[in-house]
Amino acid sequence: MAKIGIIGYGSCIPRNRIKVEEIAKVWGADAESFKRGLLLEEKSVPSPDQDTITMAVEASRRAVLRAGIDPAKIGALYVGSESHPYAVKPSGTVLAEALGATPECHTADLEFACKAGTEAMYICSQLVKAGSVPYALAVGADTSQGAPGDALEYSAAAGAAAFVFGSEEDKIVAELVDTYAFMTDTPDFWRREHMHYPRHGGRFTGEPAFFKHVCGAARGMMAKTKTQPSDFRYVVFHQPNGKFPLRAGQMLGFKKEQILTGWLVNRLGNTYSGASPLGLTAVLDEAQAGDRILVVSFGSGAGSDGFVFQATGRLASVQKLAAGTREQLDNKKRYLDYGTYARYRGKIRMAEK
Amino acid sequence: MRDVSIVGVGIGHWGELWNDSLRDLAVAASLKAIADAGVDRVDSAVIGCMSSGIFTGQEHLASVLGDYLGRGPLPVTRVESACASGALAFKAGYAEVAAGISDVVLVCGAEKMNDLDGSESTYALGTAADQEYEGYNGATFPGLYAMMALRHMHEFGTTRRQLSLVAVKNHANGLQNPNAQFQMAITPEDVEKSAKVADPLRLLDCSPVTDGAAALILVPTELAKKLAPGGAPVAVRGIGHATDTIALHSRASLTRLRAVEVSAERAYQSAGVKPADIHLAEVHDCFTIAELMAMEALGFAAPGQSGPMVERGETAIGGRIPINPSGGLKSKGHPVGATGVAQILEIVEQLRGQAGGRQVKGAKLGLAQNMGGTGGSSIVTILGA
Amino acid sequence: MQPQKYWREIPARYRLEGGRCKKCRKAFLPSRLVCDACGSREFEKARFTGTGTVHSFTMIHTPPSGYSGPYVLAIVELDGGPKLTMQIADCGADEAKIGDKVRVEFRKLTQVGDAGVLCYGYKAVLV
Numbered sequence: 001m002a003k004i005g006i007i008g009y010g011s012c013i014p015r016n017r018i019k020v021e022e023i024a025k026v027w028g029a030d031a032e033s034f035k036r037g038l039l040l041e042e043k044s045v046p047s048p049d050q051d052t053i054t055m056a057v058e059a060s061r062r063a064v065l066r067a068g069i070d071p072a073k074i075g076a077l078y079v080g081s082e083s084h085p086y087a088v089k090p091s092g093t094v095l096a097e098a099l100g101a102t103p104e105c106h107t108a109d110l111e112f113a114c115k116a117g118t119e120a121m122y123i124c125s126q127l128v129k130a131g132s133v134p135y136a137l138a139v140g141a142d143t144s145q146g147a148p149g150d151a152l153e154y155s156a157a158a159g160a161a162a163f164v165f166g167s168e169e170d171k172i173v174a175e176l177v178d179t180y181a182f183m184t185d186t187p188d189f190w191r192r193e194h195m196h197y198p199r200h201g202g203r204f205t206g207e208p209a210f211f212k213h214v215c216g217a218a219r220g221m222m223a224k225t226k227t228q229p230s231d232f233r234y235v236v237f238h239q240p241n242g243k244f245p246l247r248a249g250q251m252l253g254f255k256k257e258q259i260l261t262g263w264l265v266n267r268l269g270n271t272y273s274g275a276s277p278l279g280l281t282a283v284l285d286e287a288q289a290g291d292r293i294l295v296v297s298f299g300s301g302a303g304s305d306g307f308v309f310q311a312t313g314r315l316a317s318v319q320k321l322a323a324g325t326r327e328q329l330d331n332k333k334r335y336l337d338y339g340t341y342a343r344y345r346g347k348i349r350m351a352e353k
Numbered sequence: 354m355r356d357v358s359i360v361g362v363g364i365g366h367w368g369e370l371w372n373d374s375l376r377d378l379a380v381a382a383s384l385k386a387i388a389d390a391g392v393d394r395v396d397s398a399v400i401g402c403m404s405s406g407i408f409t410g411q412e413h414l415a416s417v418l419g420d421y422l423g424r425g426p427l428p429v430t431r432v433e434s435a436c437a438s439g440a441l442a443f444k445a446g447y448a449e450v451a452a453g454i455s456d457v458v459l460v461c462g463a464e465k466m467n468d469l470d471g472s473e474s475t476y477a478l479g480t481a482a483d484q485e486y487e488g489y490n491g492a493t494f495p496g497l498y499a500m501m502a503l504r505h506m507h508e509f510g511t512t513r514r515q516l517s518l519v520a521v522k523n524h525a526n527g528l529q530n531p532n533a534q535f536q537m538a539i540t541p542e543d544v545e546k547s548a549k550v551a552d553p554l555r556l557l558d559c560s561p562v563t564d565g566a567a568a569l570i571l572v573p574t575e576l577a578k579k580l581a582p583g584g585a586p587v588a589v590r591g592i593g594h595a596t597d598t599i600a601l602h603s604r605a606s607l608t609r610l611r612a613v614e615v616s617a618e619r620a621y622q623s624a625g626v627k628p629a630d631i632h633l634a635e636v637h638d639c640f641t642i643a644e645l646m647a648m649e650a651l652g653f654a655a656p657g658q659s660g661p662m663v664e665r666g667e668t669a670i671g672g673r674i675p676i677n678p679s680g681g682l683k684s685k686g687h688p689v690g691a692t693g694v695a696q697i698l699e700i701v702e703q704l705r706g707q708a709g710g711r712q713v714k715g716a717k718l719g720l721a722q723n724m725g726g727t728g729g730s731s732i733v734t735i736l737g738a
Numbered sequence: 739m740q741p742q743k744y745w746r747e748i749p750a751r752y753r754l755e756g757g758r759c760k761k762c763r764k765a766f767l768p769s770r771l772v773c774d775a776c777g778s779r780e781f782e783k784a785r786f787t788g789t790g791t792v793h794s795f796t797m798i799h800t801p802p803s804g805y806s807g808p809y810v811l812a813i814v815e816l817d818g819g820p821k822l823t824m825q826i827a828d829c830g831a832d833e834a835k836i837g838d839k840v841r842v843e844f845r846k847l848t849q850v851g852d853a854g855v856l857c858y859g860y861k862a863v864l865v
Contacts, residue, residue, distance in 0.1 A: 049845040057844035098752040476802040487823045499796035552797040602813045602821040
């Protein structure tokens with residue numbers, strides 16, 4: 001069986017941040033409880049001119065640059081998001097046009113709460129594996145909205161990650177060893193048609209939803225690949241808050257240092273469809289040839305996708321070709337006050353137009 | 354080609370004229386010009402208007418003016434070249450008389466701008482820029498001129514104070530013009546503390562949104578001698594007209610107005626005069642920086658020397674070359690389609706010696722420069738007593 | 739804005755696709771039928787780089803309808819390409835200066851009301 005894998009990856013994190021204290025102040029909430037309980041310090045906020053499509057384009061441009069391919073040869077691209085700017089009309093066509101991947105390209109917009117990004121990765125990897133397309137581009141991107149004052153408002157953030165999958169062995173930077181999917185119908189979090197903010201089941205989002213599916217997928221993935229936690233240099237879990245992925249790691253027998261490289265949530269927030277994919281980009285920025293990486297996403301509703309990657313010798317040569325994920329997370333930050341944040345996120349009722 | 358003279362002028366008070374519609378303004382100014390000329394007939398009319406369609410929803414101004422002038426089936430032509438629509442109307446009327454097509458031609462410029470709110474009128478004016486590659490990206494006219502100003506400061510050391518002094522001078526002149534929108538003196542500090550519009554330009558660097566109209570009557574010079582108009586006939590000595598790129602960014606230099614330079618060369622050549630011969634000028638000061646750049650393009654100042662020249666007072670009434678004695682667009686107001694006609698009207702009144710408190714003494718040769726957009730079109734007219 | 743008017747300009751706005759005069763090599767965005775420098779009518783498709791230099795700029799405090807300010811507007815000279823008018827995103831009034839290096843990013847410019855087409859294109863960011 002021919003090898004397939006990631007040949008290029010990229011990320012996009014907006015420059016704006018808001019601190020947990022700034023949000024808590026407005027609602028008279030206790031910032032310390034969010035910081036200690038959920039391990040959240042601050043989160044990214046998109047500028048008014050950034051949305052899922054614009055971040056998908058920026059992340060994808062970096063991925064294509066690292067892949068070093070002609071974008072016209074991308075045969076399929078999928079954008080996974082729960083915040084597609086159009087309810088009807090694909091994000092993927094804009095992305096394809098911006099990259100120069102039209103017209104011989106298949107696209108679809110995907111949605112599965114926070115795992116739409118890994119859905120795209122799953123489909124792309126299988127299309128390349130089947131030999132249907134030479135290259136396939138998978139994007140997870142979100143500009144998530146938490147209702148004002150809701151616990152989600154402290155974490156709902158913005159970011160995008162993109163991966164080009166290919167099968168030419170000399171191009172692969174992270175070989176895809178195997179995949180695994182695990183899902184049930186579990187209504188822990190949802191947003192109905194025409195509704196602006198999502199609803200969630202409170203503590204029901206924990207054990208029966210996040211932990212059951214993440215641990216189920218991780219165990220299934222390791223069983224399928226005959227691996228155990230110690231076989232991995234890195235593990236990336238979906239990260240709706242700081243606590244959940246650390247606890248899942250503990251439950252599965254991973255050490256904290258295996259998790260921390262791809263654990264961005266304390267200062268990035270939950271980028272939903274971008275969350276575990278962005279964690280993977282941060283790992284790829286650091287990983288060395290031979291390192292094995294386990295990725296387990298989670299999407300409410302609910303399900304988890306598992307991936308095992310193994311870094312190749314080419315990875316080191318592409319890491320510095322574009323802005324790294326931690327580089328974007330740590331540098332050029334602009335802190336917003338709540339008023340500006342509310343304006344940027346369209347939370348202020350404006351005159352009708 | 355016949356020599357052409359201006360024998361009648363018509364203008365009213367400009368400003369926020371809530372009671373007047375576009376047709377009221379155009380017709381009133383036209384009737385005044387006809388009366389001033391003392392003519393008993395009009396053979397043809399030209400109306401310059403930039404954007405009545407966006408500002409008021411009314412196009413087909415030929416029919417509107419022809420209808421409301423009440424002179425039967427008058428042939429009327431509407432022309433447009435953004436903020437240079439007025440001077441373009443004048444050029445069209447001039448050509449019609451010079452070519453012998455008509456003997457008595459009415460030239461009217463009009464714009465009704467206050468039927469839109471601020472951001473809508475900013476949009477309407479923005480249509481004079483490259484809609485797809487300037488406007489789409491959020492460019493506004495103050496913004497485009499601001500980028501010219503910043504470049505002028507960067508390349509020549511032009512100062513914020515020099516820009517302010519243009520506005521101060523034009524407001525001082527406007528105080529002497531009963532038709533001006535603003536009848537108020539301002540200080541450089543007033544300019545520099547006024548609201549920010551597009552850095553480094555502030556509100557008092559910008560010409561206002563204005564409702565207004567102006568009209569002229571043109572006849573062959575031969576015929577002018579037989580009329581007994583409201584003042585001595587004023588001869589059209591030369592007209593120059595040129596265009597430049599629609600987008601500011603397409604130009605090699607942001608600090609040169611090529612269309613103004615070329616239209617000026619053509620006007621000087623057809624009049625057989627040079628910049629030093631000109632006694633006074635009305636220039637298109639839609640923004641303070643525009644007056645400085647126009648001075649340089651017209652040959653009144655060397656490149657980069659316009660700011661110091663204003664500082665020395667050489668462009669004030671009584672200075673070496675008074676510029677914008679009417680108050681300019683800055684103080685008199687800028688109903689975009691009317692401006693070019695009103696500039697020529699001011700030169701006529703100055704050459705007739707009827708400019709009252711703003712009279713430039715001994716004025717025999719005057720120049721009017723009217724431009725569209727960021728200088729994408731320019732018309733320079735030279736008139737002689 | 740009607741979608742057809744927006745759609746027509748997609749290659750130029752999404753990926754800086756313009757033209758280059760085959761004879762004198764002058765770069766244009768959008769492409770033209772006649773070169774204004776040498777008069778040639780032969781052009782080749784050119785995709786300009788996404789990097790450039792700030793030639794001039796301003797902070798727009800009074801935006802036109804459909805745009806919300808303040809924002810920085812600039813004329814950027816693209817490396818090996820034409821000068822273009824574009825906003826500098828995520829930029830404060832005192833952050834930009836003439837000569838600054840920029841990179842072009844894909845951003846939203848405006849939208850047609852609450853239900854109309856979303857309008858994307860290029861903006862610069864300071865590097």
